[in-house]
Amino acid sequence: MKxxxxxxxxNTGKSTLFNRISGASARVGNWPGITVDLMSVKILLGGHIAxxxxxxxxxxxxxxxxxxxxxxxxxxxxxxxxxxxVLNSSQIxxxxxxxxxxxxxxxxxxxxxxxxxxxxxxxxxxDAAAMAQQLHMPVLQISAKYGNGCPEALKLAARTxxxxxxxxxxxxxxxxxxxxxxxxxxxxxIIKSTVxxxxxxxxxxxxxxxxxxxxxxxxxPLFFAAMYLLFQFIFTVGKPLQxxxxxxxxxxxxxxxxxxxxxxxxxxxxxxxxxIYNGVGTVAAFIxxxxxxxxxxxxxxxxxxxxxxxxxxxxxMSKMGLDGRGFVMMLMGFxxxxxxxxGTRVMRSRGMRLLxxxxxxxxxxxxxxxxxxxxxATLFTAQHAPLVLxxxxxxxxxxxxxxxxxxxxxxxxxxxxxxxxxxxxFPTPRQIWLRGWHEVRHFLNRASKxxxxxxxxxxxxxxxxxxVAAASSATWxxxxxxxxxxxxxxxxxxxxxxxxxxxxxxxxxxxxxxxAVIYGLQGDALMHVMAQRLDWVQGMSFMLFTLIYTxxxxxxxxxxxxxxxxxxxxxxxAWSLGLAWVVSFIFYQSARALGF
Amino acid sequence: xxxxxxxSLHPGQNxxxxxxxxxxxxxxxxxxxxxxxxKKIELVRRASFNxxxxxxxxxxxxxxxxxxxxxxxxxx
Numbered sequence: 001m002k003x004x005x006x007x008x009x010x011n012t013g014k015s016t017l018f019n020r021i022s023g024a025s026a027r028v029g030n031w032p033g034i035t036v037d038l039m040s041v042k043i044l045l046g047g048h049i050a051x052x053x054x055x056x057x058x059x060x061x062x063x064x065x066x067x068x069x070x071x072x073x074x075x076x077x078x079x080x081x082x083x084x085x086v087l088n089s090s091q092i093x094x095x096x097x098x099x100x101x102x103x104x105x106x107x108x109x110x111x112x113x114x115x116x117x118x119x120x121x122x123x124x125x126x127d128a129a130a131m132a133q134q135l136h137m138p139v140l141q142i143s144a145k146y147g148n149g150c151p152e153a154l155k156l157a158a159r160t161x162x163x164x165x166x167x168x169x170x171x172x173x174x175x176x177x178x179x180x181x182x183x184x185x186x187x188x189x190i191i192k193s194t195v196x197x198x199x200x201x202x203x204x205x206x207x208x209x210x211x212x213x214x215x216x217x218x219x220x221p222l223f224f225a226a227m228y229l230l231f232q233f234i235f236t237v238g239k240p241l242q243x244x245x246x247x248x249x250x251x252x253x254x255x256x257x258x259x260x261x262x263x264x265x266x267x268x269x270x271x272x273x274x275x276i277y278n279g280v281g282t283v284a285a286f287i288x289x290x291x292x293x294x295x296x297x298x299x300x301x302x303x304x305x306x307x308x309x310x311x312x313x314x315x316x317m318s319k320m321g322l323d324g325r326g327f328v329m330m331l332m333g334f335x336x337x338x339x340x341x342x343g344t345r346v347m348r349s350r351g352m353r354l355l356x357x358x359x360x361x362x363x364x365x366x367x368x369x370x371x372x373x374x375x376x377a378t379l380f381t382a383q384h385a386p387l388v389l390x391x392x393x394x395x396x397x398x399x400x401x402x403x404x405x406x407x408x409x410x411x412x413x414x415x416x417x418x419x420x421x422x423x424x425x426f427p428t429p430r431q432i433w434l435r436g437w438h439e440v441r442h443f444l445n446r447a448s449k450x451x452x453x454x455x456x457x458x459x460x461x462x463x464x465x466x467x468v469a470a471a472s473s474a475t476w477x478x479x480x481x482x483x484x485x486x487x488x489x490x491x492x493x494x495x496x497x498x499x500x501x502x503x504x505x506x507x508x509x510x511x512x513x514x515x516a517v518i519y520g521l522q523g524d525a526l527m528h529v530m531a532q533r534l535d536w537v538q539g540m541s542f543m544l545f546t547l548i549y550t551x552x553x554x555x556x557x558x559x560x561x562x563x564x565x566x567x568x569x570x571x572x573x574a575w576s577l578g579l580a581w582v583v584s585f586i587f588y589q590s591a592r593a594l595g596f
Numbered sequence: 597x598x599x600x601x602x603x604s605l606h607p608g609q610n611x612x613x614x615x616x617x618x619x620x621x622x623x624x625x626x627x628x629x630x631x632x633x634x635k636k637i638e639l640v641r642r643a644s645f646n647x648x649x650x651x652x653x654x655x656x657x658x659x660x661x662x663x664x665x666x667x668x669x670x671x672x
Binding site for chain 1: 620621622624625626627628629630640641642643644645646647648650654655656657658659660661664
């Protein structure tokens with residue numbers, strides 16, 4: 001099978017072209033030694049199946065950034081039959097160097113000048129035929145967004161693949177990549193003779209929008225207002241959708257699965273329904289949120305606003321070793337950690353991405369909020385409850401800040417903060433839907449197995465050995481709670497609460513349900529008994545622990561899928577558990593010492 | 597002729613890039629984005645609280661932190 005690599009600078013519409021060619025069928029491939037996801041798709045080209053791989057955007061083949069290393073790593077280890085180079089027509093005067101670098105490697109290549117519609121509007125004319133002659137490489141003007149020239153590009157690729165080429169072996173490329181050549185002069189000569197460009201061109205619409213959105217005083221308030229609206233949109237629309245899915249799963253269970261399994265032994269019922277089926281339900285609950293999140297994020301990212309957000313927030317974030325884009329993901333983490341973690345893929349420096357992924361699970365997500373609402377209503381007066389909630393948000397921000405400050409040295413950012421501000425563009429509905437679809441499939445492929453196994457494990461711990469009452473102290477989970485009593489007593493967490501924390505590993509949404517099972521009571525009766533057995537200091541300590549320790553299995557699964565590192569995932573779990581204990585300990589012991 | 601760093605420009609002012617004092621990796625990234633000696637550069641705006649600067653070179657708008665902008669010498 002022939003292999004085609006798609007290569008281009010960031011913000012050239014390379015992924016748009018890839019999505020246009022691949023439709024919804026692209027897969028995340030596995031490439032040895034590469035820690036970022038590379039999408040690939042099998043396409044029919046001139047009667048043969050070819051594999052098209054979307055390489056990360058890069059500025060320079062000899063560059064030092066993580067993505068540039070990934071591309072070098074890929075080209076020098078995997079044989080490539082054709083490179084399709086995508087460049088932004090409006091910036092051809094500086095981007096052409098990439099095509100010259102590829103040509104210097106001796107790889108067969110075709111050059112696609114994308115965004116030709118935009119370039120034409122701003123008065124840039126390119127003599128593609130003359131450029132092709134000088135480059136010794138076919139050149140085609142296309143618009144990946146609207147599809148103009150894309151079929152021709154594929155035909156051209158098929159023709160080029162059929163021509164016999166002597167391609168360099170990957171090892172030779174490796175050697176060539178070490179050497180640098182002066183490409184500058186040739187680029188200038190080609191541009192001069194083939195491109196006509198206004199001296200300085202600016203997109204008037206973009207300039208005018210930026211005057212408002214990046215205004216010295218208005219910029220930040222507008223940014224927070226926009227974030228608030230997007231946040232509200234995702235979670236007010238997402239919640240009913242999640243409820244519908246939960247309702248459908250419940251109907252399926254009561255009308256079909258329960259009668260079907262009525263004659264099965266109790267343990268099998270528990271295993272299949274409370275274990276596996278609930279695990280599937282946990283996975284399903286995330287689907288609407290992930291789709292909505294990426295519908296919104298695609299608009300924010302592709303419109304060019306995310307880079308503007310980075311501009312506005314960078315002063316604060318740079319002190320934490322993060323950048324403004326990390327701030328957007330952190331904010332979204334306050335809704336749900338899972339899509340926020342997936343969204344960090346926009347950060348191209350691995351160090352900074354890992355640091356952002358380490359702090360996101362500390363954001364007080366909406367699932368944790370439910371637990372806190374219940375407990376504050378149980379243990380605090382209506383006057384004090386809002387203060388308690390507010391203090392939990394403060395703790396959440398403080399732990400994020402502390403974690404970033406402590407770990408920024410361990411995850412250094414090796415990418416200079418130099419970002420392009422692309423002109424404002426609106427993504428097409430097709431681009432938006434494809435992104436949402438890809439992300440959900442990615443989540444299901446990577447995380448669902450892990451989540452179902454985790455739910456099953458917690459079910460086993462809280463229901464076995466056979467014959468004991470579920471969620472009682474006689475279960476394995478009860479024994480674990482007893483085992484950890486010496487650690488949990490100093491933070492005021494008794495054996496019942498310890499059991500609830502074990503359930504909480506699955507998802508915070510089920511903590512209240514778990515408490516109901518543990519105490520054998522529901523609703524007001526549960527609140528009443530909890531208020532009798534626990535005082536507010538214990539309740540607060542429990543909430544602090546719940547806030548900081550591992551948010552849920554889905555977050556762990558996503559951390560592992562996105563970081564591709566078990567070590568990092570374990571670090572995140574261990575750090576959050578340790579920090580949760582220390583914070584609860586300090587709170588509980590000082591409150592007791594003060595006589596509360 | 598007055599040689600200073602890019603950070604001394606006021607919003608709306610133009611200048612010419614005179615020198616870039618940067619190590620290889622930064623130099624390469626700047627070059628790829630169009631920062632070359634002799635090119636015209638405009639400072640479009642500054643972010644609040646000593647945040648990044650927004651500059652324009654030819655067809656490209658770029659934001660960069662002050663620490664990087666200081667490495668770029670200009671004449672105007």
